[in-house]
Amino acid sequence: MINFTLSRDSFGKLNLIDANGVLHEGVSPVRAFPIQAPEEGLSLVNIDGKEVAWLDRISDLSPELADIVREELAGREFMPVIQRIVEVGSYACPSTWTVETDRGHTSFVLRGEEDIRRIGSVSLLVSDSHGIHFLIRDQFALDKHSKKILDRFL
Numbered sequence: 818m819i820n821f822t823l824s825r826d827s828f829g830k831l832n833l834i835d836a837n838g839v840l841h842e843g844v845s846p847v848r849a850f851p852i853q854a855p856e857e858g859l860s861l862v863n864i865d866g867k868e869v870a871w872l873d874r875i876s877d878l879s880p881e882l883a884d885i886v887r888e889e890l891a892g893r894e895f896m897p898v899i900q901r902i903v904e905v906g907s908y909a910c911p912s913t914w915t916v917e918t919d920r921g922h923t924s925f926v927l928r929g930e931e932d933i934r935r936i937g938s939v940s941l942l943v944s945d946s947h948g949i950h951f952l953i954r955d956q957f958a959l960d961k962h963s964k965k966i967l968d969r970f971l
Contacts, residue, residue, distance in 0.1 A: 819878060822834045823861075831843065831889055833869055842864070844870075845889065846859050847860045852937075857874050858873065895949070898918055899918055900959075901963050903916060912926070914943075928945075928946050930971075932944040939955045940956070
């Protein structure tokens, strides 16, 4: 049961009014499981990072509020999905990777093999030298060339 309301103020910040009528200004949605269950387990935190509300599922919200929450999340989260590894500059780290993502063609520097982390049984999280995270949803679904390159680093 949803016992709060959400709205944007004139500055575009997200505000929450809880069941007691208390206004919490500048709240931010934070996913509990951003990769494994992005539509489930969402905390709404105030500007001090304290949780003021919990959502089991985004779909529990009205379509209008769900859109507001998704907009807010999209503005905060940036995690391109690697669809293909085009080439790597070297198999020794640091190594420059050229990849195709869901957001276009890009290159980044992988500092070390420890910057490739397993998430679940098929997903990988690759961190570049600037702290940007790239997601490989299913390492086994990549093309043969990409798998061959990736295997050298795992």
